[in-house]
Amino acid sequence: MNAIKKLWMLVLLIAVPAVATAGGAEFHLDKAPVDLEDKVSLQRGAKLFTSYCLSCHSASYMRYNRLMDLGMSEEQIKKDLLLPEGTKLGSTMQAAMDKEAAQQVYGVAPMDLSVIARSRTPDWLYTYMRGFYVDSSRPSGWNNVVFPSVAMPHILAELQGEQTLEVERYEGHEINKLVLAKPGSMGVAEYDATIADLVNYLVFMSEPAKLVRYKLGFIVLGFLFVLLMLVYALKKEIWKDIQH
Numbered sequence: 001m002n003a004i005k006k007l008w009m010l011v012l013l014i015a016v017p018a019v020a021t022a023g024g025a026e027f028h029l030d031k032a033p034v035d036l037e038d039k040v041s042l043q044r045g046a047k048l049f050t051s052y053c054l055s056c057h058s059a060s061y062m063r064y065n066r067l068m069d070l071g072m073s074e075e076q077i078k079k080d081l082l083l084p085e086g087t088k089l090g091s092t093m094q095a096a097m098d099k100e101a102a103q104q105v106y107g108v109a110p111m112d113l114s115v116i117a118r119s120r121t122p123d124w125l126y127t128y129m130r131g132f133y134v135d136s137s138r139p140s141g142w143n144n145v146v147f148p149s150v151a152m153p154h155i156l157a158e159l160q161g162e163q164t165l166e167v168e169r170y171e172g173h174e175i176n177k178l179v180l181a182k183p184g185s186m187g188v189a190e191y192d193a194t195i196a197d198l199v200n201y202l203v204f205m206s207e208p209a210k211l212v213r214y215k216l217g218f219i220v221l222g223f224l225f226v227l228l229m230l231v232y233a234l235k236k237e238i239w240k241d242i243q244h
């Protein structure tokens, strides 16, 4: 009996995530071109994040001075990110909008985005930020292909323009397709590159120590290699005496 119960638990453990992904997989996720080595892209992403997202969302685990890891100077952080007067570089990124006020306006409080790239995947974020479409049945006037009935309005609409969702029939299947009905200030490629920078930054923010870890990994590997050579030389030395 106990064994059967355990088996069921195992089946459930395997089956539930499979069903969960099947439910969310209706719209194809585009691959986010994440590159944590690209400091210039990360800097552009940081600027976008502070100017477009911090009005509603916070990033409470992220301190402004962490941006120096991206090669930004104190002066640049203060000037380029238009920090409000009196903000200390050691302080965390707080939302301009009060949580309760935001909850009243949108019905949901905008969540902290510090580790969003870990709770959602980079591919999901890349598709989400490019997946808003006009929907007059929603209070904000916007809906999203990967987050149906989302409460967040399309913040970057002036850059991307307005998309509509069209249903296309293809060999008996119905495929949802986004169509750019009204262009924004950026072309499609430029907007995609902008979102790539933003997602790159969100990935960095969710794990700022990753860059340091990469470096450490190489140092450890190098050390092990040197050790291997020494041990090999030692082995040769010892066996030479034993064999002759």
Ligand code: HEC
Residues within 6 Å of the ligand: 048, 049, 052, 053, 054, 055, 056, 057, 106, 108, 109, 110, 111, 113, 116, 119, 120, 125, 128, 149, 150, 151, 152, 153, 155, 156, 198
């Ligand atoms: C006007 C306020 C506002 C701004 C500005 C804003 N958001 Fe949002 N955002 C929201 C609200 C409200 C939600 C909650 C949506 C829901 O649960 O239906 C949300 C949800 C999200 C989510 C989904 C989180 C999850 O896992 O459920 C992501 C990701 C996100 N926002 C990213 C961003 C990024 C990136 C920016 C900047 C480009 C941004 N938001 C700017 C209000 C805002």
